[in-house]
Amino acid sequence: MKIICVGRNYVDHAKELNNPVPTEPLLFMKPSTALLNNNKPFYHPEWSENIHYEAEVVLRICKNGKYIQPEFADTYFDQVSLGIDFTARDIQDRCKAKGHPWEIAKAFDHSAVIGPFISKLEIDPSSIHFQLERNGQVVQDGQTRDMIFSFADLIVYMSQRFTLQVGDFIYTGTPAGVGKVEIGDELVGRLEGREMFRIQVK
Numbered sequence: 001m002k003i004i005c006v007g008r009n010y011v012d013h014a015k016e017l018n019n020p021v022p023t024e025p026l027l028f029m030k031p032s033t034a035l036l037n038n039n040k041p042f043y044h045p046e047w048s049e050n051i052h053y054e055a056e057v058v059l060r061i062c063k064n065g066k067y068i069q070p071e072f073a074d075t076y077f078d079q080v081s082l083g084i085d086f087t088a089r090d091i092q093d094r095c096k097a098k099g100h101p102w103e104i105a106k107a108f109d110h111s112a113v114i115g116p117f118i119s120k121l122e123i124d125p126s127s128i129h130f131q132l133e134r135n136g137q138v139v140q141d142g143q144t145r146d147m148i149f150s151f152a153d154l155i156v157y158m159s160q161r162f163t164l165q166v167g168d169f170i171y172t173g174t175p176a177g178v179g180k181v182e183i184g185d186e187l188v189g190r191l192e193g194r195e196m197f198r199i200q201v202k
Contacts, residue, residue: 001167003030003112004158005056005085009147009173025149025157028103030085030171034112041200042110044183048088051181054174055132055140055189058083059151060117061168068159073152076164080120082130082189082196084113085171089180112171115189115196123192125151133188134179142175149173 007026036042044051062078085106092105125144132140149157154170181187185201 001032001169002162002165003032003034003169003171004162005030005106005171006149006154006173009149009154010142010175011146011148022148025154027158027161028106030107030112033109034107036110036113036199037115039198040110041202042086042113042181042187043202044181045088045108048091048105050088050090052087052089052178053132053134053139053181053187054085054087054178055130055142056083056085056171056174057081057128057130057142057144057191058114058117059155059170059172061164061166061170064163064165065155065159066163068156068164070152070156073155074125076155076159077151077170078120079117080123080125080128080191081115081117082191083115083169083171084132084187084189084197085174086111086113086181087178112169113187113189113197113199114169115191118191118194129192131190132177133190134181135186139179140175140177144172146175147173 058081059077060079088105095102128144189196
Protein backbone atom coordinates (compact mmCIF):
# COMPACT_ATOMS: atom_id res chain seq x y z
CA MET A 1 0.00 0.00 0.00
CA LYS A 2 1.24 3.46 -0.87
CA ILE A 3 -0.02 6.93 -0.07
CA ILE A 4 0.17 9.37 -2.98
CA CYS A 5 -0.43 13.00 -2.08
CA VAL A 6 -1.20 16.06 -4.16
CA GLY A 7 0.15 19.50 -3.39
CA ARG A 8 -1.38 22.86 -4.35
CA ASN A 9 -4.60 21.46 -5.81
CA TYR A 10 -6.71 24.45 -4.71
CA VAL A 11 -5.88 27.91 -6.07
CA ASP A 12 -6.51 29.74 -2.81
CA HIS A 13 -4.21 27.41 -0.88
CA ALA A 14 -1.38 27.91 -3.37
CA LYS A 15 -1.83 31.66 -3.03
CA GLU A 16 -1.92 31.67 0.78
CA LEU A 17 1.56 30.10 0.84
CA ASN A 18 2.82 32.36 -1.97
CA ASN A 19 3.31 29.39 -4.29
CA PRO A 20 2.65 29.39 -8.04
CA VAL A 21 -0.51 27.67 -9.23
CA PRO A 22 0.62 24.39 -10.84
CA THR A 23 -0.05 23.47 -14.44
CA GLU A 24 0.23 19.75 -13.71
CA PRO A 25 -0.27 17.78 -10.47
CA LEU A 26 2.45 18.16 -7.84
CA LEU A 27 2.95 14.74 -6.25
CA PHE A 28 4.75 13.36 -3.24
CA MET A 29 4.42 10.18 -1.19
CA LYS A 30 4.10 9.09 2.40
CA PRO A 31 4.94 5.61 3.72
CA SER A 32 2.39 3.37 5.43
CA THR A 33 3.97 4.30 8.79
CA ALA A 34 2.57 7.80 8.31
CA LEU A 35 -1.01 6.61 8.83
CA LEU A 36 -2.88 7.69 11.96
CA ASN A 37 -6.35 6.19 12.31
CA ASN A 38 -9.02 5.24 14.85
CA ASN A 39 -8.94 8.72 16.43
CA LYS A 40 -5.57 8.07 18.02
CA PRO A 41 -3.82 11.19 19.33
CA PHE A 42 -1.23 13.00 17.28
CA TYR A 43 2.00 13.50 19.20
CA HIS A 44 3.66 16.73 18.15
CA PRO A 45 7.25 15.93 17.07
CA GLU A 46 9.90 17.64 19.12
CA TRP A 47 12.03 18.49 16.08
CA SER A 48 9.53 20.94 14.53
CA GLU A 49 8.13 24.20 15.84
CA ASN A 50 5.54 24.70 13.10
CA ILE A 51 3.36 21.68 12.31
CA HIS A 52 0.47 22.60 10.01
CA TYR A 53 -2.84 20.79 9.48
CA GLU A 54 -4.06 20.28 5.91
CA ALA A 55 -7.49 18.61 5.58
CA GLU A 56 -7.96 16.55 2.43
CA VAL A 57 -10.46 14.22 0.79
CA VAL A 58 -8.88 10.77 0.42
CA LEU A 59 -9.66 8.17 -2.25
CA ARG A 60 -9.23 4.42 -1.88
CA ILE A 61 -8.07 2.64 -5.04
CA CYS A 62 -10.15 -0.51 -5.67
CA LYS A 63 -8.37 -2.16 -8.60
CA ASN A 64 -4.94 -2.25 -10.17
CA GLY A 65 -4.29 0.05 -13.09
CA LYS A 66 -1.62 1.65 -15.23
CA TYR A 67 -2.10 4.21 -18.00
CA ILE A 68 -5.75 4.50 -17.02
CA GLN A 69 -7.91 6.25 -19.61
CA PRO A 70 -10.00 9.26 -18.52
CA GLU A 71 -13.33 7.61 -19.29
CA PHE A 72 -12.54 4.76 -16.87
CA ALA A 73 -10.79 6.71 -14.12
CA ASP A 74 -13.80 6.94 -11.80
CA THR A 75 -14.09 3.14 -11.70
CA TYR A 76 -10.68 2.87 -9.99
CA PHE A 77 -11.83 4.21 -6.61
CA ASP A 78 -14.79 2.95 -4.63
CA GLN A 79 -14.56 4.72 -1.28
CA VAL A 80 -13.71 8.15 0.08
CA SER A 81 -12.64 9.49 3.44
CA LEU A 82 -11.25 12.61 5.04
CA GLY A 83 -7.72 12.95 6.31
CA ILE A 84 -5.06 15.40 7.40
CA ASP A 85 -1.70 15.82 5.73
CA PHE A 86 0.37 17.09 8.65
CA THR A 87 3.29 19.17 7.42
CA ALA A 88 6.35 20.39 9.29
CA ARG A 89 6.26 23.78 7.60
CA ASP A 90 9.50 25.06 9.12
CA ILE A 91 11.36 21.97 7.91
CA GLN A 92 9.70 22.13 4.49
CA ASP A 93 10.62 25.79 4.05
CA ARG A 94 14.21 25.02 4.99
CA CYS A 95 14.39 22.16 2.49
CA LYS A 96 12.80 24.21 -0.30
CA ALA A 97 15.24 27.08 0.29
CA LYS A 98 18.14 24.68 -0.25
CA GLY A 99 16.55 22.94 -3.22
CA HIS A 100 16.32 19.70 -1.26
CA PRO A 101 13.50 17.13 -1.33
CA TRP A 102 11.00 17.71 1.47
CA GLU A 103 9.69 14.24 2.35
CA ILE A 104 11.25 14.72 5.79
CA ALA A 105 8.62 17.43 6.37
CA LYS A 106 5.72 15.41 4.98
CA ALA A 107 6.32 11.68 5.44
CA PHE A 108 7.10 11.42 9.14
CA ASP A 109 5.32 8.95 11.44
CA HIS A 110 1.60 9.64 11.92
CA SER A 111 1.58 12.57 9.50
CA ALA A 112 -1.38 11.12 7.55
CA VAL A 113 -4.58 11.16 9.59
CA ILE A 114 -7.33 9.04 8.04
CA GLY A 115 -10.98 8.64 8.96
CA PRO A 116 -13.30 5.73 8.15
CA PHE A 117 -14.10 5.18 4.50
CA ILE A 118 -17.59 5.48 3.02
CA SER A 119 -18.87 4.25 -0.31
CA LYS A 120 -18.74 6.82 -3.09
CA LEU A 121 -22.30 5.71 -3.90
CA GLU A 122 -23.46 7.50 -0.73
CA ILE A 123 -22.25 10.92 -1.93
CA ASP A 124 -21.65 12.93 -5.09
CA PRO A 125 -17.89 12.51 -5.71
CA SER A 126 -17.86 15.52 -8.04
CA SER A 127 -18.91 17.92 -5.27
CA ILE A 128 -17.90 16.85 -1.77
CA HIS A 129 -18.14 19.38 1.02
CA PHE A 130 -15.66 19.00 3.88
CA GLN A 131 -14.54 20.97 6.90
CA LEU A 132 -11.88 20.96 9.56
CA GLU A 133 -12.52 22.40 13.01
CA ARG A 134 -9.79 23.42 15.42
CA ASN A 135 -10.97 23.76 19.00
CA GLY A 136 -14.57 24.18 17.83
CA GLN A 137 -13.84 26.77 15.14
CA VAL A 138 -14.04 25.97 11.42
CA VAL A 139 -10.60 26.68 9.95
CA GLN A 140 -10.96 24.94 6.57
CA ASP A 141 -14.09 24.71 4.45
CA GLY A 142 -13.63 23.00 1.10
CA GLN A 143 -15.53 21.77 -1.94
CA THR A 144 -13.92 19.22 -4.25
CA ARG A 145 -15.48 20.98 -7.24
CA ASP A 146 -12.92 23.74 -6.60
CA MET A 147 -9.94 21.44 -7.18
CA ILE A 148 -7.57 22.40 -9.98
CA PHE A 149 -7.21 18.73 -10.96
CA SER A 150 -10.26 16.47 -10.57
CA PHE A 151 -10.21 12.96 -9.15
CA ALA A 152 -10.15 11.61 -12.71
CA ASP A 153 -7.31 13.96 -13.71
CA LEU A 154 -5.25 12.78 -10.74
CA ILE A 155 -5.85 9.08 -11.34
CA VAL A 156 -4.94 9.37 -15.02
CA TYR A 157 -1.79 11.38 -14.30
CA MET A 158 -0.63 9.19 -11.41
CA SER A 159 -1.21 5.95 -13.32
CA GLN A 160 1.14 7.15 -16.06
CA ARG A 161 3.93 7.29 -13.48
CA PHE A 162 3.03 4.65 -10.90
CA THR A 163 0.97 1.50 -11.10
CA LEU A 164 -2.05 2.09 -8.90
CA GLN A 165 -2.86 -0.92 -6.73
CA VAL A 166 -5.79 -2.06 -4.63
CA GLY A 167 -5.65 -0.37 -1.24
CA ASP A 168 -3.57 2.63 -2.28
CA PHE A 169 -4.70 5.97 -0.86
CA ILE A 170 -4.76 9.26 -2.74
CA TYR A 171 -4.75 12.46 -0.68
CA THR A 172 -6.25 14.93 -3.14
CA GLY A 173 -5.06 18.29 -1.82
CA THR A 174 -6.12 20.88 0.73
CA PRO A 175 -8.11 24.12 0.45
CA ALA A 176 -7.13 27.44 1.99
CA GLY A 177 -7.03 27.88 5.75
CA VAL A 178 -4.07 25.73 6.75
CA GLY A 179 -2.43 26.66 10.02
CA LYS A 180 -0.32 25.72 12.98
CA VAL A 181 -1.36 23.15 15.57
CA GLU A 182 -0.50 23.42 19.24
CA ILE A 183 -0.30 20.81 21.96
CA GLY A 184 -3.77 20.60 23.50
CA ASP A 185 -5.65 21.27 20.26
CA GLU A 186 -8.63 19.16 19.21
CA LEU A 187 -9.09 18.65 15.46
CA VAL A 188 -12.42 17.46 14.08
CA GLY A 189 -12.96 16.59 10.42
CA ARG A 190 -16.37 16.46 8.73
CA LEU A 191 -17.29 15.19 5.27
CA GLU A 192 -20.78 16.04 4.02
CA GLY A 193 -21.68 16.80 7.62
CA ARG A 194 -20.46 13.45 8.98
CA GLU A 195 -17.80 13.46 11.66
CA MET A 196 -14.88 11.51 10.23
CA PHE A 197 -12.28 11.96 12.97
CA ARG A 198 -11.67 13.72 16.27
CA ILE A 199 -8.08 13.77 17.40
CA GLN A 200 -6.11 15.38 20.18
CA VAL A 201 -2.70 16.96 19.71
CA LYS A 202 -0.36 15.91 22.51
